[in-house]
Amino acid sequence: MENPALTLEKKEKISILSCGWLGKPLALHLKAAGYNVKGARTSPEGVKELEALGLEAYNVILAEDVLTGPDAFWEADILIVNIPPRKERGKEAHVSEIALLRSFIETTPISKVIFVSSTSVYKDINGLVTEENEEIPETPNGQALREAENLLLGAESFNTTVLRFGGLIGYDRLPDQRRIMEGRKSNAQPMNVIHRDDCIGVINQVIVKDAWGEIFNACASGHPQRTHYYKAAAQHLGIQMPRRLPAEEEPYKIVGSSKLRNMLGYTFRYDDPLMVFSRLPNRE
Numbered sequence: 453m454e455n456p457a458l459t460l461e462k463k464e465k466i467s468i469l470s471c472g473w474l475g476k477p478l479a480l481h482l483k484a485a486g487y488n489v490k491g492a493r494t495s496p497e498g499v500k501e502l503e504a505l506g507l508e509a510y511n512v513i514l515a516e517d518v519l520t521g522p523d524a525f526w527e528a529d530i531l532i533v534n535i536p537p538r539k540e541r542g543k544e545a546h547v548s549e550i551a552l553l554r555s556f557i558e559t560t561p562i563s564k565v566i567f568v569s570s571t572s573v574y575k576d577i578n579g580l581v582t583e584e585n586e587e588i589p590e591t592p593n594g595q596a597l598r599e600a601e602n603l604l605l606g607a608e609s610f611n612t613t614v615l616r617f618g619g620l621i622g623y624d625r626l627p628d629q630r631r632i633m634e635g636r637k638s639n640a641q642p643m644n645v646i647h648r649d650d651c652i653g654v655i656n657q658v659i660v661k662d663a664w665g666e667i668f669n670a671c672a673s674g675h676p677q678r679t680h681y682y683k684a685a686a687q688h689l690g691i692q693m694p695r696r697l698p699a700e701e702e703p704y705k706i707v708g709s710s711k712l713r714n715m716l717g718y719t720f721r722y723d724d725p726l727m728v729f730s731r732l733p734n735r736e
Contacts, residue, residue: 463488464659467528467562469512470494471502474568474620475534478652479507485656490525516548519556526560530659533604534568536593543592543599550600558609564664565604565612566655571644571671573598573616576703583616583667583711601667611664617651618644618671618707622728627685633694639679644671644707647722657716668712674724675706681725688729 466482468475471491479502483489491502492512502509512521514535533553537546557565572594575587589595604612625648646654654670657663686693712718722728 464530465528466490466530466532466659467525468492468532468534469514470535471498471507471509472534473625474648474651475532476502476505477648478532478534478655480505481652481656482659483507487659490528492521492525514549514553516545517552519552526556526562528560528562530564530566531557531562532566532568532655536568536570537596537600539593543596546596547599547603550603554603554607558607563610565607565610566658567601567604567612567614569597569601569614569616570594571616571618571669571705571707573601574705574707576705578703579706580708581669581705582708583669605665605667613658613664614667615651615654615658616667616669616707618646618669620648620651621645621725622648622722626728627682629689629691632682632686632689632691639682640677641702641704642675642706643678643681643725644675644705645725646671646720647725647728650720650722653721654712654716654718657718661716663716666715668716669707669709670712671707671709672720672723672725673709674726676724676726684726684729688732 463486465488467490468479469492471479471493475491479489479491483506490508490510492510493499493502494511494513496511499509499511510522510525512525513519535549537543570593572591573589574581574585574594575589577587588598601614605614650672651670654668683693
């Protein structure tokens with residue numbers, strides 16, 4: 453992965469809440485870049501997993517009415533918040549968590565926050581959406597993230613940058629045979645996605661560029677129809693695509709990331725999502 457010029461002289465302390473599918477490789481990347489990195493997991497087993505990778509790890513629990521975790525985890529310059537809402541708990545649960553987290557951050561040395569959000573904060577308008585778009589989405593998750601963003605952006609004791617990632621792809625988050633064979637009627641919709649390597653690259657670039665107090669969309673500029681994406685996956689897997697179901701007209705959005713490219717000077721490694729399949733090892 454492209455690694456912008458970093459020096460070991462830059463010793464900012466970075467805590468990551470939490471270190472799962474994205475947070476764990478992010479922590480390893482930032483540590484390799486010379487930062488003092490601390491990771492959080494919600495279970496003792498998760499903490500041991502991080503420690504086995506050579507990371508400084510802590511058990512941190514965040515819920516609507518409780519936040520627990522060692523003081524050492526919060527002794528940081530930058531906090532990366534990577535805890536998506538869980539729709540089964542309802543919209544208010546996530547908003548309450550972030551409200552509690554904001555209040556707690558204000559008692560710590562943390563001065564900068566990166567909040568990992570999602571393009572689900574945008575309503576489907578059958579066209580381009582940018583960071584200026586303020587229409588409220590219809591989904592509970594999107595509404596919860598909008599409120600959570602505003603809570604953190606409105607804090608006075610620390611600066612927040614919000615990253616609205618598209619759908620996460622790469623590694624084990626690629627279509628498998630079962631998903632391909634399902635054949636969905638929404639397959640004609642354009643996709644808004646970002647590879648995990650680019651998520652890490654964008655976060656790294658925010659820190660390097662000291663770009664705080666901003667909102668950035670972060671999506672590949674290619675927006676293939678889902679059926680084309682699945683077709684590329686099927687070719688890689690060596691299976692036949694199922695009969696295509698008649699497409700249903702459904703609302704959509706195309707997420708633009710020009711602000712991120714212009715302000716951060718970031719070049720996406722997977723700017724065409726279909727590249728993810730051409731870069732995979734050939735199947736025997």
